[in-house]
Amino acid sequence: MSAPERIPPRSVTAADDGAAELLARGELSVRGRIREASNAALFCTVALDGREASCVYKPVAGERPLWDFPDGTLAGREVAAYEVSEATGWGLVPPTVLRDGPYGEGMCQLWIDVVAEAELLALVDAEEPEPGWKAIGLADVGEGRTALLVHADDERLRRLAVLDAVINNADRKGGHLLPTADGRLYGIDHGVAFNTEDKLRTLLWGWAGEPLTAEAKQVLGALRGALAEDGALAGRLAPLITQTEIDATRARVDALLATGLHPEPGGEWPAIPWPPV
Numbered sequence: 001m002s003a004p005e006r007i008p009p010r011s012v013t014a015a016d017d018g019a020a021e022l023l024a025r026g027e028l029s030v031r032g033r034i035r036e037a038s039n040a041a042l043f044c045t046v047a048l049d050g051r052e053a054s055c056v057y058k059p060v061a062g063e064r065p066l067w068d069f070p071d072g073t074l075a076g077r078e079v080a081a082y083e084v085s086e087a088t089g090w091g092l093v094p095p096t097v098l099r100d101g102p103y104g105e106g107m108c109q110l111w112i113d114v115v116a117e118a119e120l121l122a123l124v125d126a127e128e129p130e131p132g133w134k135a136i137g138l139a140d141v142g143e144g145r146t147a148l149l150v151h152a153d154d155e156r157l158r159r160l161a162v163l164d165a166v167i168n169n170a171d172r173k174g175g176h177l178l179p180t181a182d183g184r185l186y187g188i189d190h191g192v193a194f195n196t197e198d199k200l201r202t203l204l205w206g207w208a209g210e211p212l213t214a215e216a217k218q219v220l221g222a223l224r225g226a227l228a229e230d231g232a233l234a235g236r237l238a239p240l241i242t243q244t245e246i247d248a249t250r251a252r253v254d255a256l257l258a259t260g261l262h263p264e265p266g267g268e269w270p271a272i273p274w275p276p277v
Contacts, residue, residue: 012053014110014186019095022048023055023108028101030057039063039074039191044101046108058191059106066192068199074191075107076240081167081190082109083240084249087226087233088219090159094178094186098240112186118179120157121203123147134206137272151206156185161204162216165263166223166252167193172202173273194241196248198266201273207262217257224253 012019026048034041040062046055063074075098082096096109122133126148129135133150140146151157157177164172170192178186192199212220226233227250237246256263265271 012051012110014091014094014112014184015182018051019053019110020097022046022051022053023095023110024097024099026051026053028055028057028099028108030102040103042103043111044108054111056109056111057101057103057106058109059101059103061104062106063191068195068197069192073241075105077193078107078109078190080237080240081163081169081193083233083236084167084223085163085187087223088159088163089222090163090219092156092160092163092185092187093190094188107191109188112178112180112188114178115181120152120154120177120179120185121174122150124150136203136205149203151203153206154185157204158207158213159216160185160187161202161207161262162212162219162256163187164202164204165200165256166220166249168195168199168248168252169193170195170199170201171273172204174203194245194249196244198268200263200266201270203272205265205271208264210262212256212260212262217260220253220257224250224257227253 012022023046026046029045030042031045032043034043040059042057044055044057046053058075060072060075063072065071079096079098082093085091085093094110094112096107098105099108101108123139124147129148129150132153134153136149136151138146139149167190169190171189176187176189178188225231228234234246
């Protein structure tokens with residue numbers, strides 16, 4: 001009698017409703033280490049009830065101390081960014097959970113396969129960007145030469161710029177932008193977000209000072225309610241960041257609605273992360 005045919009596990013993507021549950025409850029198996037990451041980041045698979053996915057697991061024990069963020073808080077901030085993203089309805093952050101793993105508690109985030117040829121950033125030898133592009137600033141390209149760094153005038157990037165302003169993202173680099181084959185765009189690496197001081201540092205300054213879209217204002221209005229003391233989002237953030245940081249997030253939403261504008265660089269903090277990619 002032959003053995004029954006093994007049914008391969010069904011691969012889960014970010015579009016699947018059960019992705020977060022799979023990440024939270026599935027069996028986590030480490031496959032390798034992502035060496036480019038500044039903190040311990042492990043490439044894993046997670047499996048549950050015939051479903052499987054690739055993911056990134058960042059244990060709290062592998063976080064490097066930072067002078068401006070409390071030790072052991074980066075994983076929670078990554079999950080908090082996902083919760084805010086979900087509350088916007090834009091789905092800009094891959095499913096992300098806080099869970100126990102082989103090296104203790106950590107952040108577990110669905111792996112995103114990227115379309116490599118998607119062009120979102122560029123260096124151009126010009127003083128002004130071409131149509132369809134927004135200027136970020138001048139970049140040193142060596143031998144005393146500079147070039148204009150630009151990003152695409154893309155609705156997906158503009159939504160991400162609003163999210164970054166809300167969560168006070170201090171590290172929006174080009175390598176943290178993940179375009180996919182189905183036309184989605186995800187942002188990752190939000191461990192240095194939600195500081196109570198203004199630390200917005202991003203490559204997405206192309207809309208600085210411009211009016212927010214009607215869509216963004218509507219989303220921010222809904223966020224304001226969700227961040228109220230008895231709001232659903234405030235409740236989900238409470239185990240992840242401090243009450244002071246939740247209050248600061250609410251204040252940033254209020255400020256964006258009050259001005260109706262995309263924020264501009266403040267001048268007291270480097271506006272562009274380094275390296276930018």
